[in-house]
Structure formats: C-alpha cells, structure tokens
Amino acid sequence: MKGSIFLAKKRVLALQEAALKCRRADLRGLQGSCVDSLKSINARLDLLLDALPHIWTANPSSIVDDYRDLVEQISLIERAGVFALVHSSENDPFLSRLVQQICDDIGYLVQVPVVSETSPSHFEIDQWFNVLYVPPLEGQFLLHLPDLYHELGHPLLLEENLALLSLRSVKTEYTLAIFDRVAALNDAIVENERMQGSEAERRRFIAYSDFWTNHWMREFFCDLFATFCLGPAYGWSHCHLCLKLESDPFETPRLQQSKHPSDAARMTVILYGLRSLGFESESKAIEAMWADQLRLWGLSANMSHKQCYPDNALKSIAEHAISAFDRAGFKGARADQVSGVALCLNQAWEQFWQNPKGFGEWEIRAIEHLQKELASPTT
Structure with a gap:
C-alpha cells in the first residue's frame, strides 16, 4: 500500500x-x-x-x-x-476572448469560463474547473458557435448559482417547471393504475420523471438561454446539427438512462422561445426548414413521444424560461435589436442561406474582423 x-x-x-x-x-x-x-x-x-x-x-x-x-x-x-x-494551443486564444465578449454582451451573472480547444467532438463545459471545451478548429467556423451560448447556460443552473439573488427568477421558474412535469407524470401513473394499464407503461412514466428532473429540464433551459441571448441563429444551428446526425429526432427512451431530450422536442422549445421574443418570421422559416427535413427522413412523432414531451408543456417551459432570463437582467435578442457577437452569428446564417457557395469567403473575412475587434484594447 x-x-x-x-x-x-x-x-x-x-x-x-x-x-x-x-x-x-x-x-x-x-x-x-x-x-x-x-x-x-x-x-x-x-x-x-x-x-x-x-x-x-x-x-x-x-x-x-x-x-x-x-x-x-x-x-x-x-x-x-x-x-x-x-x-491548448499557444496560438492567439480567440475563442476565450470571444466568450468573454459574449458574456459582456449579455450581462453574464456568474464567472466567465475559459475556453480550451481540446474537445475531440463537441462543445462541453466542465463545471468544476469552469472550462468550456470546443473542437480544435472551431474558431475557424461561425455557424455552430451558437452552441457556446447553450454551454454558458449550464453554470447558471448550478445550485450555488441559483442561490444568487440576481438569479431568483431563474431558480423559481426552473423549480416550478420541474415540479409541473413531475406532477403531470405522477398523474399519468395514477391514471395508468386506475385503468389497469401495463406495468411497462408505468415504469416508462417513472423513468420519464427521473429524466426530466435530473437532465432534460436543464438542457431545455440551456437551449432557451441560448435562444434568449442569440435569437434565430441558435434555431438555425440546431436545425443544421440535426441534419448531420443519423439519429431519430423523435427517439423516446424507455428505461435506459437519457441525458438529453429528443432533438424534435428541443426544436419545438426553441421555436416557442423565438416566438416569445418576437421572431415570428424567422421562427416560421426555421420551422419550414425543419418540416422539410422531417419529410426527407420520413419521420414523425409517435404516441410515446407525445406523452413524453406534451406540446403544451414545452410551450409553457419556453415562455416561462424566456421571462425568467429577462427578469434576471440578461440582455436578450429581439427582432431588429440584435447586437454584439449575436449580430455577427445571425448575419452568418443569413449569408449562408443567401449565398451558400460564397459563404466560405465571407466567413473568413468575418472571423478576421472579429479577431481584430477582440484584439483591440477598447473592447
């Protein structure tokens, strides 16, 4: 020993x-x-x-x-x-400065994380060390940098941060949202027993309650934080990410552990969030693109998915979360009122759709401009 x-x-x-x-x-x-x-x-x-x-x-x-x-x-x-x-690269830490600027733009209320370009695959935040991990080349591309905003939402939901007076509205709505979903699923369990439903269905409702409490609500609130701070760019980013994935966006877990809600449910929450912010035309455009992708895949929601993610619950979660972030004092995106890094990322998606072939050259110039702005001592 x-x-x-x-x-x-x-x-x-x-x-x-x-x-x-x-x-x-x-x-x-x-x-x-x-x-x-x-x-x-x-x-x-x-x-x-x-x-x-x-x-x-x-x-x-x-x-x-x-x-x-x-x-x-x-x-x-x-x-x-x-x-x-x-x-971590010894090169100019562009993404660390970018995240600092994002946090300045939105009035981030907790400690700003540092960025490490060492993730092998996806964006992820380590809440113990307060490090946001991204893939090594992500600083050369704009279209999925909206995921930075999602990851910034995770520290807000830590118990010690929810205790802050400035985040009282977030704590209240987050707690109530979990309570409402658990109560609804408990009602479903009672109804299942009253109707002498199957044991498998009862266990599935119990599993849903666990997933909502421990994982899914947190992910939805982080999606809505990104939507609130960024606007349409986050919706486009999620839609485009799902296009690249082979998984079923309506996949509904049975009893196995599930840390992320379905991509379709996340898309629905994001769209409701955009509408709450006044992005009506943009949400319709994203919804149309999403519907086209679903038709291309030949997929649609089954009964289990609808039971797991009721539309009225998703709408309520979106509206209350958006309101909570607003009351907490974060600077949100509004139609015709997007500024800072959020403006650049929304412009990137607009350019991508307007001129896909020429977007690469535009993106290079946009990143060079961002790097110059963030290197300036006045920023």
Whole structure:
C-alpha cells in the first residue's frame, strides 16, 4: 500500500509540473485551480502515509477507500484540467476572448469560463474547473458557435448559482417547471393504475420523471438561454446539427438512462422561445426548414413521444424560461435589436442561406474582423 501511495504522490508532482508549463494568460485561473487541488491531494496523501502504520492492521479497507478516492480525484484533474493546459494551443486564444465578449454582451451573472480547444467532438463545459471545451478548429467556423451560448447556460443552473439573488427568477421558474412535469407524470401513473394499464407503461412514466428532473429540464433551459441571448441563429444551428446526425429526432427512451431530450422536442422549445421574443418570421422559416427535413427522413412523432414531451408543456417551459432570463437582467435578442457577437452569428446564417457557395469567403473575412475587434484594447 505504501508503494502505491508513493506512486500517487509522484504522479501529483508530475501533473503540477506539467500544469505550470502553460503560459497562456487566459488559462491562469484553470492553472491555479489545478495546482491548488493537486497540492491539497498531495497533503492528504502525506496524511495517509502517516496514518498507515496505525490503521492498516485494524482497518485496512478505510486506507484503501481513501486511497482510491484520492486517485480518482487525481485522474479527474488530469483528464479535465491538466490535459487542457498541456494541449491548448499557444496560438492567439480567440475563442476565450470571444466568450468573454459574449458574456459582456449579455450581462453574464456568474464567472466567465475559459475556453480550451481540446474537445475531440463537441462543445462541453466542465463545471468544476469552469472550462468550456470546443473542437480544435472551431474558431475557424461561425455557424455552430451558437452552441457556446447553450454551454454558458449550464453554470447558471448550478445550485450555488441559483442561490444568487440576481438569479431568483431563474431558480423559481426552473423549480416550478420541474415540479409541473413531475406532477403531470405522477398523474399519468395514477391514471395508468386506475385503468389497469401495463406495468411497462408505468415504469416508462417513472423513468420519464427521473429524466426530466435530473437532465432534460436543464438542457431545455440551456437551449432557451441560448435562444434568449442569440435569437434565430441558435434555431438555425440546431436545425443544421440535426441534419448531420443519423439519429431519430423523435427517439423516446424507455428505461435506459437519457441525458438529453429528443432533438424534435428541443426544436419545438426553441421555436416557442423565438416566438416569445418576437421572431415570428424567422421562427416560421426555421420551422419550414425543419418540416422539410422531417419529410426527407420520413419521420414523425409517435404516441410515446407525445406523452413524453406534451406540446403544451414545452410551450409553457419556453415562455416561462424566456421571462425568467429577462427578469434576471440578461440582455436578450429581439427582432431588429440584435447586437454584439449575436449580430455577427445571425448575419452568418443569413449569408449562408443567401449565398451558400460564397459563404466560405465571407466567413473568413468575418472571423478576421472579429479577431481584430477582440484584439483591440477598447473592447
């Protein structure tokens, strides 16, 4: 056991050295968090070594449990934090500055995350380290940068942030939305029992309640935060993303774990959100494009999907979430009132639809302009 603890200490020190080699100014906060956490773990490993002669004979399992817990923490810091520090490009951190500007534009109410271009596939935020991971080349493309806004929604829904007075309206609507869905599904369970329905259906309703509480409502609120701050560009982005995926947008889980609601339900929520913001013509255009894609695939909602995602519930969630973000003081997009980074991303989609062939050249110029603006000391 002593040898294993010494090996863990060696790894901790190696990770500290690797983290301290990063010279990017925008990653200093992440660097400090990693180093401080590793120092704390190293101290706890020392305590474990000191306790080893006294505890091992009487209660070896407690030593092993503590050791495994510390090793798991080391692994997490290595995967989520030090990896980003080691592999982040030394090039101009464009996306970090872009996210900072987005947060300035919308009046972001919690700590701004740093950006690491080390994700192998998709946008994702690590809420422990407050790092937003994106694919390495994402700074060269505009059409899916709207996903940055979705990821910025996740920290708002952390329990410690929902406790902030400035986010009281978000906490209220988020809590009530979960309560309403759970209550409706409980009613469905009672009705199923009254009608002597199948056990499989009862279990499915129980699973839906769990998914809504632990995962789906959070994703819907993040979609609506992006919609509120950005406007139509987020709807176009989601529609285009679904075109690239092979999965059924109406896929409804049975009993297996499901962290994301169906793409069709997300599209519906986004459209209701856009209408709440006054983007009537834009929402109709996105809805028409979405309907064309569904016809192309030959897909439509089945009864299970309608039970899982009732339209009236999705409409209510969208309207109440949009209202909550507005009351919290975030700067939202409105028809003819889009500005900042949101204006650029909406213009990108307009250009894409107007001139698909020439869009690549327009995109290069737009990114160069953004880089110049964000590099200016006046921004």
